[in-house]
Amino acid sequence: MVNLIRCKACGYVTREGKIKDVCPACGVPAKMFESYTDTVTEKRRKILRLHIHPIIVHFPQSFAFTLFVLAGLSFVAPPQISGILNCTMRVISSALSFSLILALLTGLVDGKTRFRRVTTPFLKKKIIFGLSFLFTSILIAAVAFTLRLSSVPVMALFTMLTIIAVGFSIALGLIGDELMEAKLPG
Numbered sequence: 001m002v003n004l005i006r007c008k009a010c011g012y013v014t015r016e017g018k019i020k021d022v023c024p025a026c027g028v029p030a031k032m033f034e035s036y037t038d039t040v041t042e043k044r045r046k047i048l049r050l051h052i053h054p055i056i057v058h059f060p061q062s063f064a065f066t067l068f069v070l071a072g073l074s075f076v077a078p079p080q081i082s083g084i085l086n087c088t089m090r091v092i093s094s095a096l097s098f099s100l101i102l103a104l105l106t107g108l109v110d111g112k113t114r115f116r117r118v119t120t121p122f123l124k125k126k127i128i129f130g131l132s133f134l135f136t137s138i139l140i141a142a143v144a145f146t147l148r149l150s151s152v153p154v155m156a157l158f159t160m161l162t163i164i165a166v167g168f169s170i171a172l173g174l175i176g177d178e179l180m181e182a183k184l185p186g
Contacts (some may be wrong), residue, residue, distance in 0.1 A: 005019065006015065006035075007033055009023065009028045010025050012025035022058065022073070053107050057176070060103050060137070061173065064133075067096065067165070070085055070089050071089065073085060074149065090144045093143075097134065100137050107130060113183065114179070121178075125175055126172060126175050130180040
């Protein structure tokens, strides 16, 4: 079994003997470290260390924000660039929906691994916001593929949907941040 230590200042955890003079995370003196016992089993720890859900989540977040920026640019872009912007928005719209499905699935696995169930208050909230984000992304893709993005009213609708998607993304990130270090022991 590995002996672990934790920084009292910032919570950084590492193996005993790896710290020299200061905490590599926050820079306080090494004397600020204390013994630490990990309460999560090695099997669950291996799954959590993969960080699959947090990594996958960044794709839909970046796609939603990129769509918002491209939609805004489309209002001021010269006609020569509008076709390229429209094509790009269609591709990213479809990628957004698919990446959200992956994010939701990995979120369910992550929630089950961390809390042994996905019906906790925060996880229920994340599922509701995640499904709302997915529904919005499907609407974004539907608008991108069925309506003319060169029309100002359609672009206004598209832009409004991207704003809503970015809002869901932010809400999910804030809830996820609250859960960052939470996990049941065992």
